[in-house]
Structures are given as structure tokens and as C-alpha cells.
Amino acid sequence: MANALEPNKAKIAKRVIEVFEFFDENNQQATVMDIVRRYGRPQSSTSELLATLVEMGLLYKDSRSRYYSPTPRLAALGISAQPEIIRNGHLFAFMDRLAQTTRNSVALFGMVGTNVQIFRLSPGPEPSLREIGYGACEQLSASAAGLLLLSTMPAEQASRILWRLNAEAPAEEKFNPVETREHVASLRRQGHAMGQAGFVAGVQMVATLLPRASTERPLALGMMYPAAATIDTEALLATMNHGIAQCGAQGEAVYPATAAAPFMMAV
Numbered sequence: 713m714a715n716a717l718e719p720n721k722a723k724i725a726k727r728v729i730e731v732f733e734f735f736d737e738n739n740q741q742a743t744v745m746d747i748v749r750r751y752g753r754p755q756s757s758t759s760e761l762l763a764t765l766v767e768m769g770l771l772y773k774d775s776r777s778r779y780y781s782p783t784p785r786l787a788a789l790g791i792s793a794q795p796e797i798i799r800n801g802h803l804f805a806f807m808d809r810l811a812q813t814t815r816n817s818v819a820l821f822g823m824v825g826t827n828v829q830i831f832r833l834s835p836g837p838e839p840s841l842r843e844i845g846y847g848a849c850e851q852l853s854a855s856a857a858g859l860l861l862l863s864t865m866p867a868e869q870a871s872r873i874l875w876r877l878n879a880e881a882p883a884e885e886k887f888n889p890v891e892t893r894e895h896v897a898s899l900r901r902q903g904h905a906m907g908q909a910g911f912v913a914g915v916q917m918v919a920t921l922l923p924r925a926s927t928e929r930p931l932a933l934g935m936m937y938p939a940a941a942t943i944d945t946e947a948l949l950a951t952m953n954h955g956i957a958q959c960g961a962q963g964e965a966v967y968p969a970t971a972a973a974p975f976m977m978a979v
Contacts, residue, residue, distance in 0.1 A: 727753060727761055731771075732786065733846045741779040795928050802959035803922075807834040807933070810955065816937040817844060821857040821919065823930060824849065826873055828858030828910070831931070838938060844911045853877045853887060855910030857919040857934045863899040864921070864930040870896055904953075906945050909936045916941075918948050922956060 730751050734742055744759050762780055765771040770786045773779070797803050803820070811818045811834035820832040827849040835844075852858035853874060862870050874889045874896070881887070899905050909917035919934030933952060937943055 724761075727751070727758075728765070729847070731761065731765065732782070735782050736846075741774075741781040743778055743780070795922075795924060795931075797922060797956070797960045800959070803933075803956070804832065804834075806955045806959050807832065810834070810935065810952070811836050814935065814937075816935055816941075818933070818935050819844075819857075821855075821861065821932040821934055823852065823858075823861040826852055826877055828852050828855050828861055830911075836936075844915075844936070848911050850910035851877055851881075853881075853892060854885070854908070856905040856907040856917045857932045858910065859892070859896055859907075860899050860903075860905035860919050860921060860932050861930050863896045863905075867893075867897065867900075904949055905932075906949075909934070911936075914939050916943075918943070918945050918952070920949060920952050920956070923960060 730753075731747060734747060734750060739746075744755060744762060747753065747758050747762070748755050762771060762773070766773045766780070769783055770789075771780045772783055774781075791799055807818045807820065814836065816836040816838065818834045818836075819830045821828050822831045823829075828851075830844065830846060830848045833844065833846050850858060852862045862873065865873070871889075871893050874892050878886055878889045878892075904918070904920040906918050907916065909915040915936050916939050917934045917936045919932045922931045922933060924930060933956060935948060935952065
């Protein structure tokens, strides 16, 4: 009986996360029907789910407008267990500012199994970039950020993952695992990556690793931009690394007011 219930439990968990991911700077409140239309869920079960989240103190409900919105408890979930650079809030503020000044998407990436996943996104207005959303996943081998995160693993373990990904890939997505392993080794030495973003076609990326303690899992910060854009990638990388260093410093973080100017050559 327990096994029969597992698929339903997984479905409920997915729907809870969908509700949380709905809310962002452009969607600060929602009705039941907003959630229903976005994810194609039944209205009755969506109403029950939202009511439960209100009871748990994760969502507010305005009794007059019937709008739901997230509470501070939702924002605080798990934050105390995060690395200091995330816990102090400076990194997310830097990501938002960088996205605003460059008009490109800035994302925080982590490794989940053999995938690279977007943990947090500051979206730019470019239509092709707005197709990418929170929680989006791509194979490690198909993204510059994924290869960079893979480089934090011991060489032998990274090599096994590359061989597995290539073996399981369809014919049109296969790659040379030996060449890719050598590329990962070079990323291991330099700590940053430039190249195909993955997630959506025609998008490039500059990504750099966040500093971490030995007990913390690797994270990467990356800016994604249309392949047709002309970017001074070295200047962009320097700006990102400077911002990350400021975010990790004690006290109030300082962000350059004209961060975009040095590297946005032309679009």
C-alpha cells in the first residue's frame, strides 16, 4: 500500500514547489486560478493546497481580494543552514543589480546528481533568456556552468560521470569524453568557465565558482547572454569575482554603480 502512495506523494511535493516558484518580483501575489492556469492543475486540489500553506504560515491570504502571497517564514526556510554568502543576502542583491545593469540573466547554479540546476535566477528582459526559469536542469556536460561544477570533483569521479553521460546521450548529443575530460581539468585549474549556457539554444555564459568551506557543496554564479552579443568576457569575469568578494566580506556589501559599462561592448 505504501508503494502505491509514493507517486501521489511525489506529485504533491512537486505542486508545493510549483506554488513557491510562482512568486517572484513580477508575481508577488496570486489567485487560485493563476496557479491553476500556470501549471494546469485541478482547481479543487489547488485550493486545498493553498489553504494548507496558509494554515502553516507559509502564505498569506487576503480575505477580500482572495490573493495569496508568501510570508517571511517561506523566505526564511533553510536560510540559516546556507553558506554565509547566501545567508547574509548580499549575493542575491548583487545578482539582481548585475541583471538590471546588464539586462541579461544572472543565475546561481548547483549540482544535482548528473545535472546542473538553476537554484536562483535574476532574469533579464531578453525573450530567449526569459524562457529559462527557476529549477531548470541541464546535463553537466551540456553547460559551461555544469562543466565548471564538475571540475570541483576528483578527476577520476568526474571522468566516470562524463563517460556515463556520453553513453546515455542520444546520438545527436554525444560528445568526446576524452576531450571534455581535458577541458574539465583546465577548468579545475582556472576556477571559471565560458561557453555554451545550455538550457536554451543560442545563449552563452560566463560562470565562476563561489568560495566555499570544505563541508559546503560547490556553487557557481553565471551570467547568460545571447550568442550574438559582443561581450568583454574577461572584464565581466573580473566584475563578477569582485562582486562575489564584496558579498562575502564582513559588513555591508558594496556594488559598483556602473558594473555593466566595462564589458557590454555591443548587442
